[in-house]
Amino acid sequence: MQIGLVGLQFSGKTTLFNTLSKSEPSQAQKEETAIEVVKIPDERLDRCSAIFNPKKQVNATIEVFDIPGLRMSEDNKVKITSTFLNSVRNNDALFYIIRAFKDESVPHPMNTVNPFRDIEFLETEFLLSDLAFLESRLEKIKKDILKSKDDRLKREMPVIEKCFAHCEKELPIRTLELDEAEIKLLSGYQLLTLKPLAIAINFDEESIPTVEAEIKELSSKLSKLNAAVIPFFAKIELELSKLSDEDLAAFMQDYGIKESALSKILKTCYEILGLQSFFTVGEDECRAWTIKKKYSAQQAAGVIHTDFFNKFIRAEVVHYEDFIAHGSFNKCKEAGTWRLEGKEYIVKDGDILNIRHS
Ligand SMILES: Nc1nc2c(ncn2[C@@H]2O[C@H](COP(=O)(O)OP(=O)(O)OP(=O)(O)O)[C@@H](O)[C@H]2O)c(=O)[nH]1
Ligand SMILES: [Mg+2]
Known part of the structure; x- marks a missing residue:
C-alpha cells in the first residue's frame, strides 16, 4: 500500500517524512520523490508481545512517498506540472500536507498562509485532471464501441459518464457511490479524486490554543471532500522523534498526550485505505497482518x-x-x-x- 504526501512547497512534507523515517534530511530528497516503509504503531500488538515475549515482533507497514511540492513559477503563479501529477497518481491514497504554521523565514509559494485556499487549489487541479481524462476516455469509447467485440466498453461507458457528471458538479469521485464492478472498471485509470484522502494541517506551537476550533471549521467547510482532517505539528514531532522512548513517554505524560500525532496520522492512513489488521501470536513471532475490510x-x-x-x-x-x-x-x-x-x-x-x- 502506497500513500503519497502531497502539497505545496514548504508545507512540511519532508519534515513529516523525516519524522516517520527517523532520518536526517538529505539534499537529494529535495528534487525527487523519496520512499520509506513505515511501521504502523499498534498498542494491541505491543501488548501481545508483552504476553508472549516472542523472538520478534512484526508490525504492519505502509509505504510513504514524499513528493516534492508545487512551487511558484517564473510568473509568480503556482502551476501544476505533469511530473507532479504522475507522482501523485502512483499512490493508493493521498495525504495532503497543508501549511498553517507562520514563519517569516519560510516563504509560501502563494505568498500568504491560507490552508483552505491551498486545499481548494489542489482539489481543483485534481478535479480538472480527472475531467480531462474522463472526457477523452468518453470520446474514445464512443469511437470504438461499435467496432469492439467485447462488451467491456458497453459496461464502461455509463460509469465514465456518471463520473464525468459528478466531477462537473465539482465533486470528487470518491464521494460518488460506486459498486464493486464499477470500481473495478475504473481501477486502471488512477483517477486522482477517487483516491482516499486525508488532510493533515501543519500548525505551529503558538496556535495550539486555537487548533481545535480551526480544524472544526475547516472540516465543515471541506465536508464535501469526504476526507479526514487532522492537525499536526511537524516541528514539534521532529524534535520528539529524536527523544528516547523513555523520554518521550515522560514528555507525553507531562503534557497529558495519549498518542503522538504521528501515530494518529499513520492510523488515519490505514483507516482511509480501508485496511484492518489481524494478528498471529506465539513465542516465535507476534505479527500484525494487513488485510482489506x-x-x-x-x-x-x-x-x-x-x-x-x-x-x-x-x-x-x-x-x-x-x-x-x-x-x-x-x-x-x-x-x-x-x-x-x-x-x-x-x-x-x-x-x-x-x-x-x-
Ligand atoms: N516554523 C516552522 N517551520 C516549519 C514547520 N514545518 C516545516 N517547517 C520548515 O519549513 C521548511 C520547509 O519544510 P519541508 O518539510 O522541507 O517542506 P516540504 O513540504 O518538504 O517542501 P518541498 O519538498 O519543497 O515541497 C523547512 O525549513 C522546515 O524546517 C513548522 O511546523 N514550523
Ligand atoms: Mg520536501
Whole structure:
C-alpha cells in the first residue's frame, strides 16, 4: 500500500517524512520523490508481545512517498506540472500536507498562509485532471464501441459518464457511490479524486490554543471532500522523534498526550485505505497482518501464505479484546470466545487467528 504526501512547497512534507523515517534530511530528497516503509504503531500488538515475549515482533507497514511540492513559477503563479501529477497518481491514497504554521523565514509559494485556499487549489487541479481524462476516455469509447467485440466498453461507458457528471458538479469521485464492478472498471485509470484522502494541517506551537476550533471549521467547510482532517505539528514531532522512548513517554505524560500525532496520522492512513489488521501470536513471532475490510478467513490465510489459502481447513479465532479480558487461550475456550471458523468467516479488525491447513 502506497500513500503519497502531497502539497505545496514548504508545507512540511519532508519534515513529516523525516519524522516517520527517523532520518536526517538529505539534499537529494529535495528534487525527487523519496520512499520509506513505515511501521504502523499498534498498542494491541505491543501488548501481545508483552504476553508472549516472542523472538520478534512484526508490525504492519505502509509505504510513504514524499513528493516534492508545487512551487511558484517564473510568473509568480503556482502551476501544476505533469511530473507532479504522475507522482501523485502512483499512490493508493493521498495525504495532503497543508501549511498553517507562520514563519517569516519560510516563504509560501502563494505568498500568504491560507490552508483552505491551498486545499481548494489542489482539489481543483485534481478535479480538472480527472475531467480531462474522463472526457477523452468518453470520446474514445464512443469511437470504438461499435467496432469492439467485447462488451467491456458497453459496461464502461455509463460509469465514465456518471463520473464525468459528478466531477462537473465539482465533486470528487470518491464521494460518488460506486459498486464493486464499477470500481473495478475504473481501477486502471488512477483517477486522482477517487483516491482516499486525508488532510493533515501543519500548525505551529503558538496556535495550539486555537487548533481545535480551526480544524472544526475547516472540516465543515471541506465536508464535501469526504476526507479526514487532522492537525499536526511537524516541528514539534521532529524534535520528539529524536527523544528516547523513555523520554518521550515522560514528555507525553507531562503534557497529558495519549498518542503522538504521528501515530494518529499513520492510523488515519490505514483507516482511509480501508485496511484492518489481524494478528498471529506465539513465542516465535507476534505479527500484525494487513488485510482489506471484509476479507474472509481464507483470504486472510492467503495473505500469510498462498499454501494456507489453498489448503485452508479452519481458522481458530479469538478477538484481541476477549484474549486480553480472559488472559489466555484456554480461558477463552472455557468462556466460549475461542472459536473454529470456516473459510467464509469475515475477519474482524483485531482478530487473533491460527490457520489450520492440510
Ligand atoms: N516554523 C516552522 N517551520 C516549519 C514547520 N514545518 C516545516 N517547517 C520548515 O519549513 C521548511 C520547509 O519544510 P519541508 O518539510 O522541507 O517542506 P516540504 O513540504 O518538504 O517542501 P518541498 O519538498 O519543497 O515541497 C523547512 O525549513 C522546515 O524546517 C513548522 O511546523 N514550523
Ligand atoms: Mg520536501
